[in-house]
Amino acid sequence: MYTQTDTDNNVRQRNRTLLMMALWCLPGLVIGMVGAWQRIEWLCIAGFVLCGAAAIFQFDLKLQPVLRYGKFLREIHTGLSHRTAGTLLKIGRDRVYTDGVWFYEVILNVYEDLSEEGERRFLLDCAKSIDENLLNQDVVIESQGNVVLSVELMGGSHAA
Numbered sequence: 001m002y003t004q005t006d007t008d009n010n011v012r013q014r015n016r017t018l019l020m021m022a023l024w025c026l027p028g029l030v031i032g033m034v035g036a037w038q039r040i041e042w043l044c045i046a047g048f049v050l051c052g053a054a055a056i057f058q059f060d061l062k063l064q065p066v067l068r069y070g071k072f073l074r075e076i077h078t079g080l081s082h083r084t085a086g087t088l089l090k091i092g093r094d095r096v097y098t099d100g101v102w103f104y105e106v107i108l109n110v111y112e113d114l115s116e117e118g119e120r121r122f123l124l125d126c127a128k129s130i131d132e133n134l135l136n137q138d139v140v141i142e143s144q145g146n147v148v149l150s151v152e153l154m155g156g157s158h159a160a
Helices: 004-037 041-078
Strands: 082-098 101-109 119-125 138-144 147-153
Touching: 004 041, 041 101, 082 119, 101 138
Parallel strands: 119 147
Antiparallel strands: 082 101, 082 138, 101 119, 138 147
């Protein structure tokens, strides 16, 4: 489910966001430097405050989510994975925010009688999807922790 393309796209998005962050900070930096060069204290302070505010705004709203997703991708590629077999009961529609990444809930029941005690919760990256035809079928979920890496029909054909 996760390929090198995902990592490459994340790196491109990170670089693009860093460039936008620098462009947002540039006017305040120029104003602050002009104020320092002209020895105008209030202009220097205003310029550097504007630069700092733009940097904090861009980092918090734009760059930090991209960095968190990149960390998540690195962990997915290097961590241990395990396989869990069961009946796929639910693919959630509501987004869940966990460890800096948005997910959908996936519920798998590992008991043959489908009792509630056998339900296991997995997390599916919002950028990925699972075929709706797999609902109520026996599947094998490969995961790292509780994050879904792949979903296969119990017979072995690859589904997601």
